[in-house]
Amino acid sequence: MKLYVYDHCPFCTRARLAFGLKKQPFDLAIIMEGDVETPTRLVGKKMVPILQKDDGTSMGESLDIVAYVDGLSGERLFAGKDEAVDAWAKDAWPLLLKLIIPRFTKGDFPELATPEAREAYRLREEKAFGDLEALMAGTPGFIAELGPKLEALASLLEGRTAVSLSDITLWPLLRSLSIVKGVSFPTPVFVYMKRLESEGGVPLLFDQAI
Structure with a gap:
């Protein structure tokens, strides 16, 4: 899996943190600020983060990515809220x-x-x-x-x-x-x-x- 992000973006950090806490391996890819082509090709518009799954499909929206990563293996960590x-x-x-x-x-x-x-x-x-x-x-x-x-x-x-x-x-x-x-x-x-x-x-x- 490959996660496309801006390093500074707190919404991207959500997805990165979820991968880390779940000990789920992934490749990190930085999208340049002016790069419109890459995110548009992946999800149809300029946005981050974007997760490119192993099956080649892609998804956006940070909390959707978090939920997907949480469900890949083991007990769900991110179900509850404070x-x-x-x-x-x-x-x-x-x-x-x-x-x-x-x-x-x-x-x-x-x-x-x-x-x-x-x-x-x-x-x-x-x-x-x-x-x-x-x-x-x-x-x-x-x-x-x-x-x-x-x-x-x-x-x-x-x-x-x-x-x-x-x-x-x-x-x-x-x-x-x-x-x-x-x-x-x-x-x-x-x-x-x-x-x-x-x-x-x-x-x-x-x-x-x-």
């Missing part, structure tokens, strides 16, 4: 976007390896989110607003060891947030991030924090 964790992710997502999107356009991601691809991505995100440099300038205020939210999340993750579908949606958000320099992650959150990094085989982004 409503409190899901509510936290939904509430925090708009604030996280203000922090992560401008940094994604500057990050060292293979899908942005050419100047043309990076500029295409920057323009796309600027159209969606407005002045990206203004968002960068607002970082101190955004981080201050995020602090209490992370403390609330810490109480939800304290001692957490089980894995559910909620982790498939939460952990990619925290991975994305690890590209933001200056964020202080409470210990239970940091321990959770590092545990699933190890178990899922998807690296966090601390090494390129901006």
Whole structure:
């Protein structure tokens, strides 16, 4: 099986994490930001992630891919949900976007390896989110607003060891947030991030924090 992704994309990270947690082998393929032909050939439109199955057919939509991978072997890991964790992710997502999107356009991601691809991505995100440099300038205020939210999340993750579908949606958000320099992650959150990094085989982004 081959999984087509953008490295920075949290929705793609969902699928990568599912493969890792299920210990299911796969080939990882990066789609360049400006590549319209590959995803269109596979699923009829420009989107990621895309899973090309062993039978040659392809499927999109991150949670559909997660469900497919979960059913390939062994006990299903991602059947249940944690409503409190899901509510936290939904509430925090708009604030996280203000922090992560401008940094994604500057990050060292293979899908942005050419100047043309990076500029295409920057323009796309600027159209969606407005002045990206203004968002960068607002970082101190955004981080201050995020602090209490992370403390609330810490109480939800304290001692957490089980894995559910909620982790498939939460952990990619925290991975994305690890590209933001200056964020202080409470210990239970940091321990959770590092545990699933190890178990899922998807690296966090601390090494390129901006």
